[in-house]
Amino acid sequence: MRENHCELKKDTRMLPEEAVATAIDVLQTEADSILALRPRIDKNFLDAVQIIYDSKGKTVVTGMGKSGLIGKKIAATLASTGTPAFFVHPAEAGHGDLGMITRDDVIIAISNSGETDEIIQLIPFFKRFGVSLISLVGNINSTLARAAMVVIDISVEKEACPLGIVPTSSTTAAAAMGDAIAVVLIKKRGFKQDDFACLHPDGSLGRRLLIRVKDVMVTGDALPFVRPDTKLMDAVIEISSKRLGLALVTGRDKRLLGIVTDGDLRRGLLAWGQQLYSKDAASIMTANPRTISEEELAAKALSIMEKHSITSLIVPEASNTGDTGDTVKGIIHIHDILKKGIV
Incomplete structure (x- = not known):
């Protein structure tokens, strides 16, 4: 019978104190990764915010794998706070979903490597139709970074996992930068509690802010x-x-x-x-x-x-x-x- 090398091996030898220390190290590493983004709130960041603010269309977020999951969260946050936005899966985009994107839209493409094949294949479309492209990348010398109108550096020193390869710190940094963009837009638009309630009529917070x-x-x-x-x-x-x-x-x-x-x-x-x-x-x-x-x-x-x-x-x-x-x-x-x- 062929051996399955991907079968997970159980290990119960980790002591409670080791588990606690590991978890604390994860939190510290990810916190450090977020704080390292502070110097990157620069002209590029401000340009990205202004492009989204001035757009007559929607903000379309895309990303593959874990970056895609973060992209869905960023799109949801933007949409619920006054910036019309939605997520497009890059693998589905080339099979018809590009039809959802117009010339007036802004693309936020997220890729830690900046070389994600499914996103790179979309660049000619973005160029052809003159769609504004903002990239959130971990490699500012990557193909995606070079193709973007504005590049925001979300690189991290290391991932929080012991293998150094599982997206942890990098996805946390991407989510935090997305929140930073969304919150600046909230203030820039003068978005108020009543506006939030109008977009969340079925939630308990919406009911608290709407029902008199x-x-x-x-x-x-x-x-x-x-x-x-x-x-x-x-x-x-x-x-x-x-x-x-x-x-x-x-x-x-x-x-x-x-x-x-x-x-x-x-x-x-x-x-x-x-x-x-x-x-x-x-x-x-x-x-x-x-x-x-x-x-x-x-x-x-x-x-x-x-x-x-x-x-x-x-x-x-x-x-x-x-x-x-x-x-x-x-x-x-x-x-x-x-x-x-x-x-």
Whole structure:
């Protein structure tokens, strides 16, 4: 039977302290590789950023193998932060995917050696159509570097693996340089949290930045109202029927005087016992309840509730919140916020 020389050999002799030391050495080597990039944030880097910024098309990232995986991450980061971008696999490009690239696009080609065959074969196409080519390479004298409009040096002193050949430090350096490009573009474009949220509507962060109090609050007939002279037993019925844990105490003009909460009822029972139910809402209500504008983010409402250990906030009609005497437009409850996935 033919021996399989690629079969992995098991070795259980590594001591825990040796494993820890090896892992720390990997982190240190990769950290050093990133710090070594600092002097390379130079004119070439700035030119690359400006080319991408000025482009009327998209930023197309390409790379083979591990560099391709880093390229996908760079493209995703750019696309999610205001720079339209996508990844093209260099091996697929020559089989029709070049049709996705236009003259207005910018190419970022990643190759540690700068001699990756699948990318080198694309250079004539880039030249023919005048596509701007930026190369991230570990060899600035390589074929890819010579063909590029702008070259960014991402070379590393050594890989972090003991063999010195597995892409580790080099891929870390490429990813870090990609992040540097993306973050500079974020600032250059004036990209804000709201912009990020618009591109991430289904994520928890997007929901935190997009959903406002008015999108979640309870309004209309679902609101529990009682008068100041309403007996507590009737107030309890109103609280239970509307299931918000409170009742709004309003005068004849519908202006808010206070609220009666589950907590007020519990404290009232401790203070007055059964006599509680002979009292009216005005005698037990909490005056000056906490309020929030309907235009505030629901995430801010949640933060206020957590800070003050409460479950609801009043949403007044008036733009000037915080003053008892406003008419009530709605109530925002913590359960409705959490149902939206805002955490």
